[in-house]
Amino acid sequence: MSWQGGSTYQDPNQQYYGGYPPQGGYPPQGGYPPQGGYPPNSGYAPAGGYPPTGGYPPAGGYPPGGYAPQPGFVVPPPAGGGYGAYDDPESQPKNFSFDDMSIRRGFIRKVYLILMGQLVVTFGFVALFVFHEPTKRFAQQNRYLMWVALAVLLVTMICMACCESVRRQTPMNFIFLGLFTLAESFLMGVSATRFAPVEVLMAVGVTALVCLALTLFATQTKYDFTMCGGILVVAMVIFLVFGIVAIFLPGKTMTLVFSSIGALLFSVYLIYDTQLMMGGEHKYSISPEEYIFAALNLYLDIVNIFMYILTIIGASRD
Numbered sequence: 001m002s003w004q005g006g007s008t009y010q011d012p013n014q015q016y017y018g019g020y021p022p023q024g025g026y027p028p029q030g031g032y033p034p035q036g037g038y039p040p041n042s043g044y045a046p047a048g049g050y051p052p053t054g055g056y057p058p059a060g061g062y063p064p065g066g067y068a069p070q071p072g073f074v075v076p077p078p079a080g081g082g083y084g085a086y087d088d089p090e091s092q093p094k095n096f097s098f099d100d101m102s103i104r105r106g107f108i109r110k111v112y113l114i115l116m117g118q119l120v121v122t123f124g125f126v127a128l129f130v131f132h133e134p135t136k137r138f139a140q141q142n143r144y145l146m147w148v149a150l151a152v153l154l155v156t157m158i159c160m161a162c163c164e165s166v167r168r169q170t171p172m173n174f175i176f177l178g179l180f181t182l183a184e185s186f187l188m189g190v191s192a193t194r195f196a197p198v199e200v201l202m203a204v205g206v207t208a209l210v211c212l213a214l215t216l217f218a219t220q221t222k223y224d225f226t227m228c229g230g231i232l233v234v235a236m237v238i239f240l241v242f243g244i245v246a247i248f249l250p251g252k253t254m255t256l257v258f259s260s261i262g263a264l265l266f267s268v269y270l271i272y273d274t275q276l277m278m279g280g281e282h283k284y285s286i287s288p289e290e291y292i293f294a295a296l297n298l299y300l301d302i303v304n305i306f307m308y309i310l311t312i313i314g315a316s317r318d
Contacts, residue, residue, distance in 0.1 A: 104279055107288040111277055114177070114295040115302075122185040122303065123204065129189030130200050139190050146190055149183040156180040160296060173292045180296070184303060191307065195314045203310035210309070211302055214267055218274035225272045226284040232265075232272060239265055255315045263308035270301040 128135050139145065156176045160167045167173045192200050218225070239261060246258045277294045279285030286294050 103288050107291060108277060110291045111294045114291065115298050118181045118295065118299045119302065121181055122188055125185035125189040126192045126200065130192050130197050136193050139193065146187065149186045152179055153183040153187065160292065167292045168289055177292055177296065188303065195310060199313050199317060200310065202313050203306055206309050207302065207306040210267065210305060211270065214270050215274055218271040219278060224283055226275050228272060232269060235265055252315055256312060259308045259311040263305055263312065266301050266304040270305065273297040273301055
């Protein structure tokens with residue numbers, strides 16, 4: 001090897017080992033890509049040059065069945081990748097669809113657990129007032145406690161029914177529901193002291209059978225009672241007016257008629273509220289976040305059915 005002219009490093013065969021550019025300049029004569037395109041399988045571009053002759057789309061348009069992206073159109077991300085927070089499960093909205101089976105089952109389980117706790121407390125109060133004489137005398141000697149319980153009952157029920165924050169925020173919703181249950185249990189215990197223990201036991205048994213049968217019917221029937229909300233509201237208004245009239249027309253027959261209509265009406269309400277809780281194929285359903293409201297509805301239905309059945313049994317035995 002030798003230096004010629006002091007500027008270029010050449011080997012005896014006049015070949016370049018490290019000098020640039022090659023003979024003819026860089027890029028090669030003819031521009032980029034070279035004349036005739038890159039050789040096949042060279043790793044640089046497909047045969048014929050890149051892009052194809054005529055640019056994009058290729059001559060003849062895109063293949064049938066495909067589409068050409070339009071200006072301003074954002075192509076959806078592939079599976080597993082995407083737009084940041086929208087792909088994060090933790091950032092998804094909290095209002096999950098009620099059609100999800102796991103959410104529905106958890107919601108129903110929670111409602112019935114709360115309902116069973118309420119019923120245990122309520123019928124425990126009833127048994128205490130009916131079978132324990134000192135407690136019965138205490139309630140009879142302190143009538144003001146009934147008015148206190150009635151005030152607590154109305155305030156807590158109105159707050160839970162009208163204020164969404166009260167019935168959804170924990171532990172406030174359980175506090176209000178507990179106060180409501182205690183007030184309602186006290187009033188039911190005081191009311192049950194007017195009846196004989198045998199009549200109370202009969203009413204408890206009949207109520208349990210009726211509620212079980214109605215719940216099974218509500219879960220198995222193909223009829224959608226959730227569409228009857230407006231009819232039930234009208235029926236309740238008529239029932240309340242009839243109750244006001246019945247106050248001025250006392251008698252055994254009027255008591256039996258009024259109690260029978262009340263038991264029938266709240267039996268339909270029990271079916272209606274059960275289907276609202278179940279959701280599924282029914283037109284209307286309660287949100288999974290409203291477990292306190294659903295338990296409250298079922299509790300009131302069962303309590304009213306019990307009181308009207310107890311009144312029917314007491315009036316018929318008298």
